[in-house]
Amino acid sequence: MPVPDAPVTGAHRETPEPPGGDRPSRLDPAIAARLRRTPDGLVAAVVRQHDSGEVLMVAWMDDEALHRTLTTGRATYWSRSRREYWVKGATSGHHQYVRSVALDCDGDAVLVSVDQVGAACHTGHRTCFFTELPVSSGEVAS
């Protein structure tokens, strides 16, 4: 399976990244102060198509990825597996043009409304959420 999108920093791995919260960032300190991050310094980014509202994918952002998303017009994430920044569509052409970004009430997630070019998922599906799980309501919670 191909790598979904090229990392910003290229194929060669740079020096090991410090833990999430320690990477340098230009994010507005007033916004940074509101974030409540995972142990590896990330917030969840929920991405939806701006007009239809379809939920396309979830990715992860550290402070700098959020800064780049807010200021470049292109959705930018932090890859947990590759430990690199990636701009959605850089390789695939499946760009995400940012229309708006909203922070949630407790600061651990952002909702990114985009204009998605082509498929959001690297599998070729429009959305990454194409695997339905079985739901029942016969069992009582214990």
Added chain:
Amino acid sequence: MPVPDAPVTGAHRETPEPPGGDRPSRLDPAIAARLRRTPDGLVAAVVRQHDSGEVLMVAWMDDEALHRTLTTGRATYWSRSRREYWVKGATSGHHQYVRSVALDCDGDAVLVSVDQVGAACHTGHRTCFFTELPVSSGEVAS
């Protein structure tokens, strides 16, 4: 600010919880094997209103919270701050009746479609994403 919803386990804290992935779970092993969790053993749960598609909130699930969500018909989460399970609406009455659940392509997020009673956010807003962040596209990524 009131606690948004009562924890399932009541007001008294039980014995300290082990790290996320180590809590006992009845989740189908075939589903568990597909999950890619945060360092504290969680996946992101994106919650949307099943008919309008509105994104209401993001919460967190460990394996057992996902199991309960899939089998009880009521959205159940893991509170990162309180380290307890909570059933949405247990105190507030703002229940989330589960209609469907989808797993994303890399197993680190689920999309939960619910019928939301009243406000999803503990602040009284319909959605937790009521804080718009400023977006510009004038700055070039570096």
